[in-house]
Amino acid sequence: MKLVILDRDGTLNEDRADYVKSPDEWVPLPGALEAVARLNHAGWHVVIASNQSGLGRGLFDVSTLNAMHAKMHKLLAAVGGKVDAVFYCPHAPEEHCHCRKPEPGLFEQIGERYGIDLPGVPVVGDTWRDLIAGAAVGCEPHLVLTGKGAAYRTRKLPQAFPKTTQVHASLAAFADFLIAREAAKA
Numbered sequence: 001m002k003l004v005i006l007d008r009d010g011t012l013n014e015d016r017a018d019y020v021k022s023p024d025e026w027v028p029l030p031g032a033l034e035a036v037a038r039l040n041h042a043g044w045h046v047v048i049a050s051n052q053s054g055l056g057r058g059l060f061d062v063s064t065l066n067a068m069h070a071k072m073h074k075l076l077a078a079v080g081g082k083v084d085a086v087f088y089c090p091h092a093p094e095e096h097c098h099c100r101k102p103e104p105g106l107f108e109q110i111g112e113r114y115g116i117d118l119p120g121v122p123v124v125g126d127t128w129r130d131l132i133a134g135a136a137v138g139c140e141p142h143l144v145l146t147g148k149g150a151a152y153r154t155r156k157l158p159q160a161f162p163k164t165t166q167v168h169a170s171l172a173a174f175a176d177f178l179i180a181r182e183a184a185k186a
């Protein structure tokens with residue numbers, strides 16, 4: 001099974017300093033939904049691993065989060081794309097859970113659910129937290145320069161990032177990269 005693990009806010013949809021708290025605030029990044037569709041058509045399953053501390057902070061509830069994801073699935077379906085599942089951490093930082101990235105718990109859940117070996121599975125995110133969490137279980141780290149990643153358009157990556165981090169302008173650019181790499185192998 002070909003699997004890609006995506007961060008959500010800042011990678012697939014616009015991030016907000018005050019958290020994405022409602023379906024109206026869930027706004028896809030340009031070309032991001034189409035990028036998922038292109039990956040799907042090339043045989044990749046896509047799942048999301050997302051910190052949603054807004055739940056633990058009481059900013060929104062699970063039914064609102066489900067409504068955001070219903071919007072996401074609907075917008076994806078309209079362009080022929082699909083996210084298989086959303087894995088999220090509902091905790092606030094002070095709960096010190098094992099699933100809030102940069103901890104690897106969400107990735108371990110994904111590995112168990114799909115019964116796959118995580119080493120080599122591409123992980124895509126806009127922060128070091130996403131990539132450290134994935135790299136801890138052997139995933140291949142890819143940074144997108146959208147969301148919080150936009151800060152690195154003009155700056156070197158700090159040491160907090162995994163050494164093997166590959167950088168792409170956007171999720172669309174990452175999809176093009178992955179599909180071209182696969183095609184070159186064939």
Ligand SMILES: [Mg+2]
Nearest residue numbers: 007009010126
């Ligand atoms: Mg993010």
Ligand SMILES: [Zn+2]
Nearest residue numbers: 089097099100
């Ligand atoms: Zn958690």
